[in-house]
Each structure stands twice: as structure tokens, then as C-alpha cells.
Amino acid sequence: MDGKDPVKVIRGALSRALVFYYPFAGRLREMAGRKLVVECTGEGVLFIEAEAELSLQQFGDTLHPPFPWMEELLYDVPGSGGVGSLLAGHALEVRRVHLLSPPQSHMSDTVGLVQFMSAAGELARGAEAPSIQPVWQRDRLNARDPPDVFFTHREYDDVPDAKGTLTPLEDKVHHSFFGAAELSTLRSRLPPYLRRCSTFDLLTACLWRCRTIAISPDPNEEIRILTTVEFRRRFNPSLPPGYYGNAAAFSTAITTAGSLRVFS
Known part of the structure; x- marks a missing residue:
């Protein structure tokens, strides 16, 4: 790639990838009954080129959260109306809009x-087409009409913070402190029948319990x-390889604080 502008290479690859993934180049529209559809307008995505007085070495040897200079690298495009942007250079940032609560694309x-x-990476390296052909086929996940609800979906409960136990996002510290040694120690404390989890x-259960004890x-x-639970292979038959739609559903576990704190 010597002598080539990485921005032009990445932009060209993304343009070619959008031909295969053409819905991404369209726009979401809301129809009757709050039904969202994709209007395949071919308008494309926002693409911004930027330069920074930084080198990759300045980010350190391990690239994991909390990432330095995150706010400087993220870019909100004025007047974009919340449309996700792509920032390309020697670093590539992808942004997309979440429209649900809890967030889900x-x-x-x-x-x-x-x-x-x-x-896009394969096309940037000279491939003629993606090795995995994209599959749209949203009709495979059409909801029943009328809906057939088998059980109460507690994952959509509206839970008020009546006792003030929810920590505001701005008061949280983002830090990475679990490594191979810590994970091995946690796993060794599990009963034999759970050690293959x-x-x-493992981490979710540990943090859930520790937070409950702390508050x-x-x-x-x-x-x-x-x-969220990804369910591409949970269907029979499973969704076809290359399906790139939203194949995730919310899931919740519910218990009492006393039950979480009693186990050692």
C-alpha cells in the first residue's frame, strides 16, 4: 500500500461494500403503526476525513477501554440530525444511531x-466481492399477526428507581481490571458443573453479585x-450465513438481593 492514500482506499472500499449492503445506503422511514422500513434511496453514509497529531504508539500496547482521547476522536457532524458517521484514516471509527430503549440498532x-x-476490508485488499455474501431476508423474522405471547416479558418492565440504587452514567468510572489470572481464579471458585460456563x-454473574453487595x-x-442474546443459530433451521440484520433479543434475569448475597 506504499504511496496510496489510506483515506481513498477505505472510502472506495466502503462505497463498493455499500453496493452489496445497499440498505445501509438508504434511509429509515416510519410508516403507519410505527412500522419502520428502509427506503433504498442510495444516498450513502456520511464520511469524514480528519487528521490528528497522534501516533498509534501513543495509545499504548493494549488497546482496551478506557481508551485515551476518545472524545477527540469521536466526531459529531453538524446538521447531521443524528445520522451515524464514518471517520477514516489510519484509524477507522464507525458510528450508528440507536433508536430504542434499551439501545438497539x-x-x-x-x-x-x-x-x-x-x-469492506476484503474489498480494500483487492477482492472482487465479499467472501460472505450478505443476506437481507427480513421476512424470516416477521412477527405473528396478531401477536402470540407465551409468557410475561419482564425484560420490558418499566422499573422506577424508587430507592436511588441506579448509578447515573456520568458518575461511573470506566476501567479494565479483569485479566487471565483473575478469570482463572473466579472459575476455580465455581462448582464443577458450572466451570464450563x-x-x-462468569464476569456478568460476578459483577452483578458484587454490585448488589456494594449497594x-x-x-x-x-x-x-x-x-442481549444473539440467536442466529438458535432457530431450526438457523438463519442463513451472511444474514446481517438485527438477530438479537433482550433477556433478563431477576432475583432478590438476599439471594444474590447469600452465595459464597
């Missing part, structure tokens, strides 16, 4: 976005944790 989830960016489950709520107070 309408057009694709993280897996789909990574698939799109991988395709995922790292995500010392009433033992009978209901405590919950909300996360």
Missing part, C-alpha cells in the same frame, strides 16, 4: 456490522440484570 446488530466492515456469564439493598428488593 434497527438495521443490524453488532455481528451484522462486523460482517459489513469485514467485507462462558467468560461472559446493600433490602434483602427482599427485586434485582435484575438485562442483556
Whole structure:
């Protein structure tokens, strides 16, 4: 790539990737009944080139949160109306808009976005087409009409913070402190039948319990944790390879503070 402008290379690759992922180049429109559709207008995405007086070495050996100079690298495009932007150079930033609460993207989830960016990377390196062909096929996830609800969906409960136990985002400190040694220690403390659980489950359970102990709520107070579950392979048959839509659903675990604090 000597002698080539990385911005032109990345911009060209993204333009070509948007041909395959054409809905990303369109616009969301709200129809009757608050139904969102994609208008394939071909308007494309915002693309901004910027320069910074920084080198990659200044970020340190390990690139993990909290990331230095994050606010300087993020760019809000004036007048964009909240449309996500792409910032390209020797570093590439991708921004997208979340329109739900809890936050969730309408057009694709993280897996789909990574698939799109991988395709752009392949095209930047000279490929004629992505190695994984994108699959739109949103009709595979059409909701029943009328809806057929099998159980109460507690993940959508509106839970007021009546006791002031929710910490405002601006009062939180973002820090990374779990490594291989800490994870190994945590796993060794589990009963044998749980030691094959995922790292995500292990950390989530640990932090959920530690936070509950730290805020010392009433033992009978209901405590919950909300996360998302990716379900591409959970269908029978599973969603086709290359499906880049939103294939994630909210899931919640609910118990009492006393139950979380009693285990050792």
C-alpha cells in the first residue's frame, strides 16, 4: 500500500461494500403503526476525513477501554440530525444511531456490522466481492399477526428507581481490571458443573453479585440484570450465513438481593 492514500482506499472500499449492503445506503422511514422500513434511496453514509497529531504508539500496547482521547476522536457532524458517521484514516471509527430503549440498532446488530466492515476490508485488499455474501431476508423474522405471547416479558418492565440504587452514567468510572489470572481464579471458585460456563456469564454473574453487595439493598428488593442474546443459530433451521440484520433479543434475569448475597 506504499504511496496510496489510506483515506481513498477505505472510502472506495466502503462505497463498493455499500453496493452489496445497499440498505445501509438508504434511509429509515416510519410508516403507519410505527412500522419502520428502509427506503433504498442510495444516498450513502456520511464520511469524514480528519487528521490528528497522534501516533498509534501513543495509545499504548493494549488497546482496551478506557481508551485515551476518545472524545477527540469521536466526531459529531453538524446538521447531521443524528445520522451515524464514518471517520477514516489510519484509524477507522464507525458510528450508528440507536433508536430504542434499551439501545438497539434497527438495521443490524453488532455481528451484522462486523460482517459489513469485514467485507469492506476484503474489498480494500483487492477482492472482487465479499467472501460472505450478505443476506437481507427480513421476512424470516416477521412477527405473528396478531401477536402470540407465551409468557410475561419482564425484560420490558418499566422499573422506577424508587430507592436511588441506579448509578447515573456520568458518575461511573470506566476501567479494565479483569485479566487471565483473575478469570482463572473466579472459575476455580465455581462448582464443577458450572466451570464450563462462558467468560461472559462468569464476569456478568460476578459483577452483578458484587454490585448488589456494594449497594446493600433490602434483602427482599427485586434485582435484575438485562442483556442481549444473539440467536442466529438458535432457530431450526438457523438463519442463513451472511444474514446481517438485527438477530438479537433482550433477556433478563431477576432475583432478590438476599439471594444474590447469600452465595459464597
